[in-house]
Amino acid sequence: MTNAMFASASGMAAQQINLDVISDNLANADVAGFKGSVAAFTDIRVPGAIGLGTAAIGTHLLFEQGKLMKTGGAFDVALDGPGFFIVRKGNQVAYTRAGSFERAPDGSVRNAEGWRLDGVRIPDDAMRIDVRSDGSVAIDTANRKAVAAGKIAVVSFAAPERLRPLGATLYAATRDAGRAVRAAAGDDAPTRIAFGTLEASNVSIIESMMAILAAQRAYEANSKGVQAADEMLRIVNNLHRS
Amino acid sequence: MDWMAGAMRAARTRLDAAAHNLANVSTDGFRKARADAELTARGILLRVRTTDTQGALRHTGAPFDLAIVGPGEFDAGGVKTRLGAFSPDRAGFLADAQGRRLHGERGPVFVDARTTIEADGSVRSDGRETNRIPLPHGSSLRSGFLEGPNTDAIGEMIEVLNAQRAFETAQKTLLAIDQVRERAVSDVERLK
Numbered sequence: 001m002t003n004a005m006f007a008s009a010s011g012m013a014a015q016q017i018n019l020d021v022i023s024d025n026l027a028n029a030d031v032a033g034f035k036g037s038v039a040a041f042t043d044i045r046v047p048g049a050i051g052l053g054t055a056a057i058g059t060h061l062l063f064e065q066g067k068l069m070k071t072g073g074a075f076d077v078a079l080d081g082p083g084f085f086i087v088r089k090g091n092q093v094a095y096t097r098a099g100s101f102e103r104a105p106d107g108s109v110r111n112a113e114g115w116r117l118d119g120v121r122i123p124d125d126a127m128r129i130d131v132r133s134d135g136s137v138a139i140d141t142a143n144r145k146a147v148a149a150g151k152i153a154v155v156s157f158a159a160p161e162r163l164r165p166l167g168a169t170l171y172a173a174t175r176d177a178g179r180a181v182r183a184a185a186g187d188d189a190p191t192r193i194a195f196g197t198l199e200a201s202n203v204s205i206i207e208s209m210m211a212i213l214a215a216q217r218a219y220e221a222n223s224k225g226v227q228a229a230d231e232m233l234r235i236v237n238n239l240h241r242s
Numbered sequence: 243m244d245w246m247a248g249a250m251r252a253a254r255t256r257l258d259a260a261a262h263n264l265a266n267v268s269t270d271g272f273r274k275a276r277a278d279a280e281l282t283a284r285g286i287l288l289r290v291r292t293t294d295t296q297g298a299l300r301h302t303g304a305p306f307d308l309a310i311v312g313p314g315e316f317d318a319g320g321v322k323t324r325l326g327a328f329s330p331d332r333a334g335f336l337a338d339a340q341g342r343r344l345h346g347e348r349g350p351v352f353v354d355a356r357t358t359i360e361a362d363g364s365v366r367s368d369g370r371e372t373n374r375i376p377l378p379h380g381s382s383l384r385s386g387f388l389e390g391p392n393t394d395a396i397g398e399m400i401e402v403l404n405a406q407r408a409f410e411t412a413q414k415t416l417l418a419i420d421q422v423r424e425r426a427v428s429d430v431e432r433l434k
């Protein structure tokens with residue numbers, strides 16, 4: 001009975017983690033560049049006996065492409081295909097697919113949290129900015145047209161699923177993810193940079209809602225397992241009538 | 243009386259199995275445990291085994307999530323598993339969440355951006371076969387899918403209830419036997 005009780009309790013704990021991950025996905029469903037995760041579980045096996053329930057073995061990031069949305073923002077860029085932008089803050093380096101940037105007073109291109117996009121500098125007299133599909137940035141000034149203002153670098157990882165999330169949309173390199181390798185971008189490369197566009201999160205609200213319902217019911221079912229084990233222990237205690 | 247104790251032990255084992263299965267309704271690739279009861283001359287004998295029925299396939303879209311349709315197992319660094327959630331590690335070999343590499347007929351499976359995995363288990367890069375994931379005859383492989391557990395909450399819930407009631411029945415029978423013996427003891431005393 002105690003085995004059953006612990007197995008059911010582990011199932012309840014697992015569904016709680018499951019729910020945490022789904023809620024985090026849902027909370028970020030409107031965040032551009034966000035990538036959803038799923039919780040992964042494994043059964044606890046004991047040689048020569050019935051297993052002892054389940055255990056969480058972490059979460060998997062899902063790097064499926066999000067939909068591209070036209071925004072018309074001054075410096076909104078989206079990656080259509082695999083890869084990441086490089087952003088820096090101080091001497092920290094991070095990787096992201098969230099491309100909502102703006103020109104800062106010092107000419108650098110930064111996101112709302114102040115992370116600077118690598119490789120681009122917009123001079124003061126820029127009147128119009130254009131980003132081509134290969135990431136090269138051109139500006140028009142009052143008296144010159146199509147002046148080069150740098151190039152947005154795109155990097156890829158051998159194992160992006162093994163990057164370490166730093167927040168909703170930023171990732172740090174890890175040993176397991178491999179080295180950041182410069183990737184070619186452009187119309188005939190696997191990845192294209194779309195200007196005036198943001199990548200929506202890849203979270204499906206409907207699927208997440210269904211997952212919440214399933215997790216809730218599974219939690220309930222496991223709690224019934226605990227109750228049944230408890231009831232049987234009670235019966236054992238009543239075996240001896242005085 | 244020993245028989246009833248055996249019946250109660252059997253009910254306990256059934257509950258253990260059902261609770262284990264219930265706990266794993268979200269575990270991909272999980273194989274449910276089943277306790278089969280058998281009546282022998284020495285009472286109820288229970289055999290616990292894992293079942294091999296197919297779990298439902300779930301679309302994930304990740305190119306190296308693999309699901310086997312039919313019998314067969316993946317070889318993840320010597321560990322046999324039905325869970326096909328693989329992704330490349332930093333050296334480019336497919337590995338599971340714990341970092342165990344997937345082994346094909348020609349050693350660990352190497353993949354790159356041009357690699358596809360076909361239904362017959364062949365790993366192809368630019369159309370050329372580079373490795374092969376061994377599958378039993380008649381089984382096929384689906385990439386972009388994961389196999390869910392082969393348990394269902396309804397069936398396991400019923401099993402939990404069954405086990406609980408079987409346990410209660412055995413206990414009631416045990417008490418009845420106990421009562422009969424008690425009567426016997428007191429009646430014998432009165433006859434004296």
